[in-house]
Amino acid sequence: MHFANSLKKGHYFLNFEDEKGIVIKPTYAKRGSWLPVIGFTNSLCARFTCMTTSHAPIGEYRQRFFSQLPTSCPCGKAEVQTREHIIMEYDRHDPST
Numbered sequence: 001m002h003f004a005n006s007l008k009k010g011h012y013f014l015n016f017e018d019e020k021g022i023v024i025k026p027t028y029a030k031r032g033s034w035l036p037v038i039g040f041t042n043s044l045c046a047r048f049t050c051m052t053t054s055h056a057p058i059g060e061y062r063q064r065f066f067s068q069l070p071t072s073c074p075c076g077k078a079e080v081q082t083r084e085h086i087i088m089e090y091d092r093h094d095p096s097t
Helices: 042-052 059-065 083-088
Strands: none
Touching: none
């Protein structure tokens, strides 16, 4: 609970909300708040963690750490490829999968 309520999670930590708009607090108790949703494969959990902590190799990460690399989305619709763009707007992403 200390992590969920502190500033230690960092400025770039992506918060998730339930159907009512309430932030889902990360926890490890009772299989955690996210594990049942993301599944139990190591690769999926690793990708989810990278996305949540903003350490995925996308435009917004490159903008912070490798400013000389391109930051735009390959779809051409976002100047900076962000997590929100990939999840909500990216044409090649199917949210049902």
